[in-house]
Amino acid sequence: MELESARKNLVKISGHLYQQGLVPGKSGNISCKIGVENDFKVLITPSGVSLRDVDEKKVIIVDQEGKQLSGQGKPSSELKMHLNIYKKRDDVQGVVHTHSPYATGFSFSKENISRMEGFGPVESPQIHVVEYAAPGTDELAEIASRALENDDVLILKDHGVLVVGKNLDDAALLAEFTESTAKTEFVARIISREPIQVHLKRSR
Numbered sequence: 001m002e003l004e005s006a007r008k009n010l011v012k013i014s015g016h017l018y019q020q021g022l023v024p025g026k027s028g029n030i031s032c033k034i035g036v037e038n039d040f041k042v043l044i045t046p047s048g049v050s051l052r053d054v055d056e057k058k059v060i061i062v063d064q065e066g067k068q069l070s071g072q073g074k075p076s077s078e079l080k081m082h083l084n085i086y087k088k089r090d091d092v093q094g095v096v097h098t099h100s101p102y103a104t105g106f107s108f109s110k111e112n113i114s115r116m117e118g119f120g121p122v123e124s125p126q127i128h129v130v131e132y133a134a135p136g137t138d139e140l141a142e143i144a145s146r147a148l149e150n151d152d153v154l155i156l157k158d159h160g161v162l163v164v165g166k167n168l169d170d171a172a173l174l175a176e177f178t179e180s181t182a183k184t185e186f187v188a189r190i191i192s193r194e195p196i197q198v199h200l201k202r203s204r
């Protein structure tokens with residue numbers, strides 16, 4: 001029962017994140033954990049499939065070592081990153097990785113995104129950025145999961161966004177909030193520059 005509802009929810013949230021424009025094309029991947037500490041399974045989106053097109057048959061289920069138990073296709077190439085997070089964080093049951101455009105734009109710049117009101121207790125004024133590691137590598141899995149030991153949101157340098165939550169719904173909401181925060185900061189920075197000068201022509 002837990003498995004069936006988790007699978008349905010993963011499909012629903014995949015479609016929602018796509019509709020929100022947070023995982024354009026075939027980018028992004030999400031997962032959730034079921035079971036208990038030291039005996040859990042992970043449901044994750046498949047590799048090479050748009051989150052728009054994920055249905056229940058395509059949801060991949062793996063054991064805690066990453067061995068595929070069911071689902072059509074192969075698990076996301078970022079499976080290891082998801083597994084490492086679940087191993088390090090008992091309190092986390094949902095992981096969302098997006099390439100949402102504004103936050104990812106910041107990741108390709110030298111600018112940071114401020115932790116605006118709504119991110120909970122502020123321990124750092126800005127969302128933490130981890131150094132670049134190629135997508136799908138053990139290196140990225142290690143760097144990202146280590147940085148999330150004490151945080152719930154992370155910018156992957158020159159790549160995208162990674163968030164965790166006590167369940168998948170929470171992680172998805174935090175991913176949305178991160179993107180809207182990046183958008184707000186972008187707008188604020190643009191409009192606080194010197195106003196543009198408008199030269200009016202008088203009509204005769």
Ligand SMILES: [Zn+2]
Pocket residue numbers: 027028097098099135159160
């Ligand atoms: Zn990615």
